[in-house]
Amino acid sequence: MSHPSGRRTRSAGRTAMAALGAGLLCATVLAAPSSAAGGRPATSPPSNPAPAGDDSHLALTPPMGFNNWNSTHCRAEFNEEMVRGMADLFVERGLKDAGYEYINLDDCWALPERDAEGKLVPDPERFPHGIKAVADYVHARGLKFGIYTSAGTKTCSDIGFPGALGHEYSDARQFADWGVDYLKYDNCNNQGLDAKQRYLTMRDALRATGRPILYSICEWGENRPWEWARGVGQSWRTTGDIKDNWESMLSIMKKNLPLDEYAGPGGWNDPDMLEVGNGGMTDTEYRTHFSMWSIMAAPLLIGADLRSAPQSAFDILSNEEVIAVDQDELGRQGKVIASENGRWVIAKELADGSRAVALFNESDQPQRVSTTARAAGLPHSAGYRVRDLWKHADTHTAGKISATVPAHGTVLVRVSPDRDWAQLPPAVDSGVDGGAIAESGDGVRLTAATENLGRQPVRSVSTGMTGPEGWRVRAESRPGTAVLRGGATFRSTWRIDVPRSAEPGSHELKLTTTYRLPSGRQVRSDSQVLVRVAVAPAGGTTHLSDLAPLSTANGFGPVEIDRSNGESAAGDGKPLTIGGRTWSKGLGVHAVSRVEYFTAGRCERVTASVGVDDETGERGTVAFEIQADGERRAGTGTLTNSQDAQEISADVTGAETVTLTVTDGGDGSEYDHADWADLKVTC
Numbered sequence: 001m002s003h004p005s006g007r008r009t010r011s012a013g014r015t016a017m018a019a020l021g022a023g024l025l026c027a028t029v030l031a032a033p034s035s036a037a038g039g040r041p042a043t044s045p046p047s048n049p050a051p052a053g054d055d056s057h058l059a060l061t062p063p064m065g066f067n068n069w070n071s072t073h074c075r076a077e078f079n080e081e082m083v084r085g086m087a088d089l090f091v092e093r094g095l096k097d098a099g100y101e102y103i104n105l106d107d108c109w110a111l112p113e114r115d116a117e118g119k120l121v122p123d124p125e126r127f128p129h130g131i132k133a134v135a136d137y138v139h140a141r142g143l144k145f146g147i148y149t150s151a152g153t154k155t156c157s158d159i160g161f162p163g164a165l166g167h168e169y170s171d172a173r174q175f176a177d178w179g180v181d182y183l184k185y186d187n188c189n190n191q192g193l194d195a196k197q198r199y200l201t202m203r204d205a206l207r208a209t210g211r212p213i214l215y216s217i218c219e220w221g222e223n224r225p226w227e228w229a230r231g232v233g234q235s236w237r238t239t240g241d242i243k244d245n246w247e248s249m250l251s252i253m254k255k256n257l258p259l260d261e262y263a264g265p266g267g268w269n270d271p272d273m274l275e276v277g278n279g280g281m282t283d284t285e286y287r288t289h290f291s292m293w294s295i296m297a298a299p300l301l302i303g304a305d306l307r308s309a310p311q312s313a314f315d316i317l318s319n320e321e322v323i324a325v326d327q328d329e330l331g332r333q334g335k336v337i338a339s340e341n342g343r344w345v346i347a348k349e350l351a352d353g354s355r356a357v358a359l360f361n362e363s364d365q366p367q368r369v370s371t372t373a374r375a376a377g378l379p380h381s382a383g384y385r386v387r388d389l390w391k392h393a394d395t396h397t398a399g400k401i402s403a404t405v406p407a408h409g410t411v412l413v414r415v416s417p418d419r420d421w422a423q424l425p426p427a428v429d430s431g432v433d434g435g436a437i438a439e440s441g442d443g444v445r446l447t448a449a450t451e452n453l454g455r456q457p458v459r460s461v462s463t464g465m466t467g468p469e470g471w472r473v474r475a476e477s478r479p480g481t482a483v484l485r486g487g488a489t490f491r492s493t494w495r496i497d498v499p500r501s502a503e504p505g506s507h508e509l510k511l512t513t514t515y516r517l518p519s520g521r522q523v524r525s526d527s528q529v530l531v532r533v534a535v536a537p538a539g540g541t542t543h544l545s546d547l548a549p550l551s552t553a554n555g556f557g558p559v560e561i562d563r564s565n566g567e568s569a570a571g572d573g574k575p576l577t578i579g580g581r582t583w584s585k586g587l588g589v590h591a592v593s594r595v596e597y598f599t600a601g602r603c604e605r606v607t608a609s610v611g612v613d614d615e616t617g618e619r620g621t622v623a624f625e626i627q628a629d630g631e632r633r634a635g636t637g638t639l640t641n642s643q644d645a646q647e648i649s650a651d652v653t654g655a656e657t658v659t660l661t662v663t664d665g666g667d668g669s670e671y672d673h674a675d676w677a678d679l680k681v682t683c
Contacts, residue, residue, distance in 0.1 A: 055207065058214045059234035060265045061327040062299045063182070065102025065146065066090070067273050070244065070303025074108035074157060079126040080134055082305070087138045089306045096143060098318050099327055100302065102182050102214075103138045104146030105131075107155050114162050120149075120174055135179035146182030147175055151198040151219070152189030163189055165198065168205040176209035185233075187219040195223040196232070203232050216270065216299075221255070226262035226269060235270040235299055240568070242272040244280030246408060248568055250362065251556035251590075253292050257346070263297050263333035270299050277304030277313030287390060288360060288410040290316050294326035295334035295348050295358045295412065321389040322412060325356040334358065337376065342553050342594075343369045347376040354378075354416035356389075361405035364506065364551040365435040365530045368449075370402035373415055383421025383455060387414040395427035397453040398487060404431025406528040407506075426454020426486060428523070430463065430513035435530035437550060437598055437656065441500040444531060445476065448492050448511050455486040458515040460522075463492050465529065467509040472497040484515065502533045504548065536600035537683045543585045544606070544679045550596040550657065555669050559595055560588035564613045565673045576675045578611035579644035583677035588613065591622050591664040591672035596657055603683035604653045606660075609645040613673040616641055621665030622674040624648055628655035638665040645677060652681075 066086050072078040087103050090096045109131070111121040122131045135145040149171060150156060150163040164171045164185070175183060185202055187195070199217050206213045215233035217225055225236035238259055239252045256271035263269045274293065276286045293300060300323070304313055325348065334348035334356065342363030348356040355376040359369035373384045383396045389412045396418065403411040418424070430450040438444045448463055462480035467473045477493040484490050496509070509529040516522050532550055545561050552559045557567040565588040566572030576583045586608065587595060612620040618641055625635040626648065634650035652658050658681070662674040 055212050055215070055234070056266070058212055058266065059268060061329060061331065062268045062297055063102055063214060063216075063235065064100045064300040064323075064327075065104055065144070065182070066100065066302045066306075067104040067106055067146075067184070068305075069106035070242070070273055070275055071278055071305040077305070078106075078108060080129060082307070083134050084137055085307050087141045087143055090143060091141050093306070093314055094318055095302075096141070098320050099323055100300070102144045102146050102301070104148070104182055104184060104301070106148045106184070107157055107186070108161060109147070110161050112159055112161055118167060118170060120162060120171060132178040139179060144181035145179060146184065146214075147178075147180045148184045148186065150186035150188045150190075151195075151202060152187065153191065154189040156186055156188035160189075164202060165189075165191065165193070168201045169208060172202065172205035172209050172213075175213065176211040180211075180213055182214040182216065184216040184218055187222065195219050195225075196228050199229070199232050218270075226259050230262070230267040234266060235268040237270045237272065239271050242275060243569060244275040244278040245569065246281055246285050247554070247558040247570070249275065249281070249285070249289050251554070251567060253296075254555060256296055256298070257336055260296075260333040260335045263331070265329075265331040268297060268299060269333060271296065273301040273303040274317070275303055276316050277302070277306070277309035282408070283312050283316070284406055284409045286313070286316055288408060290319070290322060291358055291410040291412040292346070292360065294322050295346050295356055297326060297328075297331065297333040297348070300326055319389070321387070321392065321414075325350070325389070325412070325414070338371060341367075343367055345369065345371040345375075347371075349377060350414070352416070354414055357401055357413050357415055359401070359403050359405055359411040359413075361407060361409050362553055364407050365532070366404055366406050366431055366433065366528050368402060368404045368429070368431065368433040369411070370400060373397070373399050373401060373417075376401065376415060378415060378417060381417035381421075383418060385416050385418035385421060385424060386427055388412075389414060394424050395454065396421040396424040397427045398455050400453050402429050402451065402453060404429055404433060404527050407530065422456070425517045425519070425521075425523070426452055426456050426458060428452050428454075428458060428484075428513075428515060428525075430511065430525060431527040432511060432529045435532060436496070437532050437534055438496075438498045439536065439600065440498055440502045440504075440533055443495060443497045446494045446496060446529065448494065449489050450484065450491075450513055450515075451489040452484045452486050456518050457483050457485045458517060459483050461490055461513070461515040464512045465494050465509055466512070467496060467531075468507055470499045470501065471507075471509070473509065496531060498531065498533060504533050504535050506530050506532050532598075534598035536598055536602055537681050539683055541680050541682045544597055544681050545585055545587055547597060550598050551594075552596070553592075553594040555590035555592050555672065557590060559593065562586060564588035564615055564675060565590040574615055576677045577614040578609070578675055578677060580614065581645060583609065583675070586675055586677040586679045587660070589662050589674050589676070591662045591669045591674060593660075593662040593674065595660045597659075597681070599652060599655055599658050599681065599683070601654050601656055603655070603658070603681050604651065605649060605682045606652055606658055606680070607647070607649045607682075608679040609677040610636060610648050611639055611643060611645045611675060611677075612641040613675050614641070616671040616673050618642070619671035620673060621667055622672050623663045623665055624674065624676070625661045625663070626650035626652070627659040627661065628652040629657055630659070
């Protein structure tokens with residue numbers, strides 16, 4: 001949960017003011033409150049209200065559509081032409097047929113002032129034909145139209161477009177007259193008024209119009225809306241704004257995952273919109289983004305300008321098998337059934353009795369992620385059908401569900417008991433779990449494992465490995481086997497010589513496995529292998545924050561260098577401060593956190609001053625630990641914000657790697673900002 005002082009306002013501007021920049025959607029900071037609502041108040045229903053609208057049928061599955069904010073903010077390209085273009089593309093590219101139906105406007109569509117009658121005025125530069133004409137265009141294509149305002153005196157823009165506080169019934173009537181089908185209701189400039197009451201007032205105003213309007217509550221999870229918003233709106237934001245980077249997406253996912261019990265037909269946890277296609281993540285990361293939003297039964301609102309998005313974005317966004325997981329009529333949000341060392345397993349019950357299972361690898365290297373059909377909640381069966389929703393392929397398993405998942409990747413499968421399992425080929429997983437670490441000019445060994453998860457044998461198993469140009473790769477053991485029986489594993493060992501010219505960082509190799517199915521058909525599969533080229537610390541004493549870590553995993557936001565954890569983007573923290581004392585060097589993390597360094601067997605001791613950062617106020621409980629080659633060498637026990645910095649020191653003599661972990665103290669991870677101050681290694 002973000003620290004209140006860390007909130008930021010949204011920059012915005014009309015077309016003529018675009019140079020003023022842009023900021024956050026559903027801004028993660030409370031903008032400064034204005035002194036008065038302005039205009040004619042409308043907090044009470046009119047004397048002759050319209051019949052209450054029926055919204056009981058809305059959002060029986062999570063809403064799907066488009067919102068412009070992530071790709072345009074308030075820049076000039078947000079205009080009538082863009083909105084029409086999105087509606088056309090929904091139809092032309094099959095997105096409408098895949099289930100996407102809402103075309104939604106975000107902030108900056110209006111002029112900064114209401115008219116003399118207190119009505120909202122569309123920006124004539126952005127929308128020269130008005131909002132109703134745009135809504136009519138969207139409706140004519142069989143789609144629905146959405147709009148945005150804030151539950152405050154102004155929206156989140158620094159310019160200050162009119163908010164709906166004090167104008168709820170008037171604005172709702174105006175939206176209904178324009179043909180609005182969806183309202184996103186933000187939280188800026190809210191005068192400190194009770195959140196639930198503000199959102200209830202707009203709910204009643206929308207119902208009074210007699211038009212069914214899907215109501216999206218966007219108060220950033222500040223007041224735990226999952227506990228009160230069902231029956232008020234059809235979705236509620238659980239987090240601050242997403243950004244188009246891995247750390248932001250990951251931290252938001254982690255905040256939303258524990259809330260599975262609150263989601264269901266008619267009311268959904270909303271971890272913010274999709275960034276797929278905006279260019280800040282890899283396709284592997286975007287597939288994870290889409291897979292995890294789908295298994296979390298989250299609204300699927302495209303945030304990319306599809307007029308310029310790559311084909312890979314359409315391939316991800318239009319995967320109807322993944323969409324079906326999100327849109328399953330049972331309405332369950334996936335539940336975490338395992339999470340350890342960056343390996344996550346999330347299972348979701350589906351209406352037909354099957355389970356969607358996500359095998360997610362948070363780490364920076366390939367990892368084998370495994371579970372079982374029984375652990376996912378399925379009954380005992382002689383065999384199970386496993387449908388890979390990205391490869392669109394069926395296999396069978398005797399009960400184990402396993403895959404070597406690439407770094408930051410997700411394997412999403414649909415699993416069900418199947419009497420005809422023998423008609424399906426056995427599932428075979430092949431890969432290298434964990435990769436290797438080497439210095440330039442050195443050599444390493446890797447072991448590849450090929451596991452037959454099914455009940456029938458596969459034959460003529462052969463493995464091969466290739467590396468980047470200039471790397472030497474050779475097998476040190478037999479690279480194949482004639483028969484691999486069901487439930488058995490074949491291993492091959494490989495020697496990789498790293499050239500002296502190899503730059504520090506991750507280098508990708510490829511493991512290729514071929515085998516013959518019982519039907520005689522040959523199968524070939526490729527999997528990612530990573531060798532991380534690292535530089536060991538120099539002799540003497542070095543601040544670890546000056547070295548590049550081998551890998552990081554963090555509760556919210558990136559691990560910060562010489563700053564506290566700001567939970568979102570790199571560099572958004574403050575000076576490291578514990579008990580009123582400030583340090584210039586160290587790491588700022590958020591539980592649960594793991595940071596790994598390469599020490600090459602040459603270092604002797606790691607020391608630090610640790611504690612909960614002062615920015616959390618009186619909240620936060622954490623525990624620190626130092627591991628050498630995975631073995632615990634030192635720890636603090638649980639620390640609170642009331643304690644001064646504690647000294648921690650660990651003997652790491654001979655260790656290849658040193659890992660720094662922070663856990664949540666056993667009471668959840670909200671406000672668990674932890675500092676590794678003056679963090680040093682002696683070699």
